[in-house]
Amino acid sequence: MWMIDPRVLCRKHLLGEHGEIHKHRHNFVKHHSVAKRVELGQIEPASMEARHDALAIEMIQRGYNHKSPYEQPDISYLPEDQQNFTVDVARSIADLVGRCPECAKRHRELGNERNRRTTGKNCRTRKNH
Numbered sequence: 001m002w003m004i005d006p007r008v009l010c011r012k013h014l015l016g017e018h019g020e021i022h023k024h025r026h027n028f029v030k031h032h033s034v035a036k037r038v039e040l041g042q043i044e045p046a047s048m049e050a051r052h053d054a055l056a057i058e059m060i061q062r063g064y065n066h067k068s069p070y071e072q073p074d075i076s077y078l079p080e081d082q083q084n085f086t087v088d089v090a091r092s093i094a095d096l097v098g099r100c101p102e103c104a105k106r107h108r109e110l111g112n113e114r115n116r117r118t119t120g121k122n123c124r125t126r127k128n129h
Contacts, residue, residue: 001043001051002096003087006058007110010102014062018055021048021070028073038085045075046083 002009002017009017024043027034037043044051049072059066075083097104 001047001087002092003044003047003051003089004092004096005110006055008093008096008103008107009058010100010106011062013096013100013103014055014058015064018052018059018068021052021055022068024048025070025073028075031077034078034082038082041085041087041091044085044087045078047086048072 001020002013006014024034024037024045025048026032028045028048034043034045038045049070052070056066056070093107097107
């Protein structure tokens with residue numbers, strides 16, 4: 001789970017993360033260990049449903065078909081530190097933009113879009129001081 005703004009993800013990473021979330025649901029239902037995934041900083045068990053839904057919204061906005069709802073399974077069998085683990089988003093961004101040119105481009109463009117929205121329209125210069 002990258003846990004970064006889904007708009008940054010290229011098609012491959014968007015669909016890949018969506019698929020991984022569904023794959024891990026099976027692990028939770030079967031009460032399999034996810035300790036290694038948590039240790040490597042790869043999943044946030046308590047955030048799976050919310051993350052799935054954010055990815056699904058982005059998929060639909062891009063015109064992709066989404067027909068696989070996600071229902072959060074019971075994860076109470078996991079130790080509390082694993083249940084509530086959070087992914088290091090800054091590390092995820094650095095890793096992703098370092099390995100995927102398309103995600104890096106989308107990240108730059110999204111940053112530029114945010115900057116235009118916050119600096120361009122609301123700035124007014126005063127002619128008379």
